[in-house]
Amino acid sequence: MAWFSTTVVTFCLYSCVVGLYFHISETEKKCFIEEIPDETMVVGNYKVQAYDTKVKDYLPVAPGIGMLVEIKDPDDKIVLSRTYAAEGRFTFTSHSAGEHSVCLHSNSTAWFSGGQLRVHLDIQVGEHAVDYQQIQAKDKLSELQLRVRQLLDQVEQITKEQNYQRYREERFRSTSESTNQRVLWWSIAQTVILLITGFWQMRHLKSFFEAKKLV
Incomplete structure (x- = not known):
């Protein structure tokens, strides 16, 4: 029961909306790591602003400036690689x-000299990435039906998160066992080397004493 509560808390913290902004130069690339269960939808909303030295503030960028978004899975395979406008959203399913690695950088390297971009990024994972208002209007659901749909999605996402936590635990246990085995074999190798070295030193000292006629 305690394990389930911990998993639910972890899921709630994990699946909430992640909002932030960061600064990049014209050639810089920013990457973020997101731990995502399998078959989970992720939606990212972003907006790019450029620093204006005249007003000393960040303003909307000029037309034609966009962002290249590249998503890679745990096996380093490209899930999404596409150039978007200066403001928009990207969607993918794990x-x-x-x-998963989420990388963003400008689609140009010469649009201004020595300037800086501010990128506002919102990453929504799981059922938070679903637009339920749109689903309600499309399927003509009542408030009760919509709430049931949300609860079913939440239960499904919690199940996925539990499976992912079990996968992480198995992977960690496998890594620990492999490390312990390597440490054990290294200790055995060290012991064997010490025994061989001690035996050789005793033989060498015995030969030395016999040559000097001390024994």
Whole structure:
């Protein structure tokens, strides 16, 4: 029961909306790591602003400036690679559980000299990435039906998160066992080397004493 509560808390913290902004130069690339269960939808909303030295503030960028978004799965395979406008959203669904790399950088390297961009990024994972108002209007659902749909999605996402936590635990246990085995074999190798070295030193000292006629 305690394990389930911990998983639910972890899921709630994990699946909430992640909002932030960061600064990049014209050639810089920023990457973020997101731990995502398998078969989970992720939606990212972003907006790019450029620093204006005249007003000393960040303003909307000029037309033609966009962002290249590249998503890689835990096996380093490209899930999404596409150039978007200066403001928009990207969507993808994870096919394997684990750490996904989300990288963003400008689609140009010469649009201004020595300037800086501010990128506002909102990453929504799981059922938070679903637009339930749109679903309600499309399927003509009542408030009760919509709430049931939300609860079913939440239960499904919690199940996925539990499976992912079990996968992480198995992977960690496997890594620990492999490390312990390597440490054990290294200790055995060290012991053997010490025994061989001690035996050789005793033989060498015995030969030395016999040559000097001390024994």
